[in-house]
Amino acid sequence: MTRSYHSKVRQPTLQDVADNAQVHRATASRALNPATRHLVNAETADRVERVARSLGYRPNPIARSLKTSRSASIGLVIPDLTNPLFPPIARGVEDVLRPVGYSAWIVNTDNDPAREADAVESMRVRNVEGFVFATARLEHPLLDELTAAGSPVVLVNRRIATAAIPSVTADDATGVALAVRHLVELGHQRIAHLAGPQDLSTGRGRLRAFRQALQDHGLPDDPERLIVCTSWTESAGAAALTALLDSDVDFTAVLAGNDLLALGCYDALAARGLRCPDDVSVVGFNDTPFMDKLSPPLTTVRIPHYELGAEAARLLLTEIQEPDRHPRSVLLPLTLVVRGSTAPPRP
């Protein structure tokens, strides 16, 4: 009541705790910090803790961060949160961080390198202790800089070509192989592929895996059944498949680089009066929400996005805690979810 009897309620500071516990604030700091508590007389530490609790003391992370340059937080860089791919990754990251007292600062970049650079800079000056990037392109100068500067970084979902940055991605090659085998086992011999953007590891890796899979099955690797889309969108998928249908290339099945491209395939087929899977089988990639509700339900490769995020967070935490340990990358297994969009080809 001495110094607050007319002033607005003020959060108690460490000094308040120290005063009430009759110790110096340095001692109070040591007592309240688990890492330094052993430096302090047990009874004293208990007393400080009791006082802190009774006063409702909350350490001020701003002040702590100014002093220590740490923040117990990391940056999570996402291209677009409205793409249903990414929220589960974010949840995975958060669920791993929270128990150890860390939190994630989520930013959208809209695939804009300038916005990304801004966001990263604003996080860096706020002392984030590391980054999880879901935006990696194969060529990505910002990522090179950041790792060169020694900043802990983990990539999730997508990788970079140049540097050996730890990453957590799905085992796309196996996923593509599963999808192609499924189609081949149904009897398909002429399979088309709508590939995604080739500046992303996902787009490029799935394309490469597709050609490899054809080869493994002794099928001709025919470039005319292959279309590269420049964006992962329904309209790009529709345009690509329409072009293919308009050409004289024949095919009985399509492996789409992701679910949105597959959705575009549905549109293109419908527009041409063709039916899926009767006329053309379609396989997607990702198993984003509601793909089981399409007509027909989409056969697709399921990627464990939540686990991707969780594992990325674990990797980042070890990178932060043991900077000298060898960085590793992780490939997570995925599964083929067979639904109604695939069937044997017409005889």
Next chain:
Amino acid sequence: MTRSYHSKVRQPTLQDVADNAQVHRATASRALNPATRHLVNAETADRVERVARSLGYRPNPIARSLKTSRSASIGLVIPDLTNPLFPPIARGVEDVLRPVGYSAWIVNTDNDPAREADAVESMRVRNVEGFVFATARLEHPLLDELTAAGSPVVLVNRRIATAAIPSVTADDATGVALAVRHLVELGHQRIAHLAGPQDLSTGRGRLRAFRQALQDHGLPDDPERLIVCTSWTESAGAAALTALLDSDVDFTAVLAGNDLLALGCYDALAARGLRCPDDVSVVGFNDTPFMDKLSPPLTTVRIPHYELGAEAARLLLTEIQEPDRHPRSVLLPLTLVVRGSTAPPRP
């Protein structure tokens, strides 16, 4: 080169800028801050600015925040980012904040009041200047506390019963009226409603509006055609409609409290061998992504979620900048999107 010739590269501080520009750091601070730049000789200010740029000076927001108790950021409290409803709200918030130099700290609460309280506390001690809550329940003690303590708060999508906290929500009453009128005009007389959780303004408001709409059309407000679901989930919707189908209540159309409940209706109808819209018409609420891809495509009330978020951010900014201005709440208009899930009832 004097003090860094063996040390790790250090970010330049205001003191470095001041030294190089031959001014006191207070002057440098004034020169670099748009709000105080006019207090400084124009030439001096220019010189400081040039030096700052050449040194690559970045103000340290941690230090600034410690001093000013501000942070140029707000908290955005969301129940679950993996619900496609919320990412567009977040984008709306961010797109309004960014141009004015603010950013949003996004947290998931999983509808858990304890996690919510933790998150809010951790944001508060980080000096966030206000909150946008997308998690409001009709009874919500935390919100009462926060506003009582004078913290700027805006609710989005959902409202609270007790206090007059500014909010931005969709005009659900009109949306429900549109949906019911559409069904009535098709010839439906016996319309069921699967209501959402009654501790949320959305669940309760839509139910109330439904009864009002029946009355407006001179239809009987029959409680047996009304089921309250305790969660906004597909399974809850399926269970509710199954119960209704198993009873001897007759109805030709269902207004679902949201799209997931509507999805559950599809499931229940399919399980009973009934067809939509031939046997039963279904209307959803929200127009979440992919609802146009269902079979049949879902007729639903579209809520402008992005705009909800954007408007909430605008309200919060004025609340922060002009604390004395009267708080206002906003109702945003919504539209009925008619698709294939509604048709005239069987004769």
Next chain:
DNA sequence: TTGAAAGCGCTAACAG
């Protein structure tokens, strides 16, 4: 085991 002292980088009275 504890206290004293210094300082993280910045802003905001107050004086001049």
Next chain:
DNA sequence: CTGTTAGCGCTTTCAA
């Protein structure tokens, strides 16, 4: 218009 001074709340040497 500019410099001086003080301090936001905390951690961390260094001494005692």
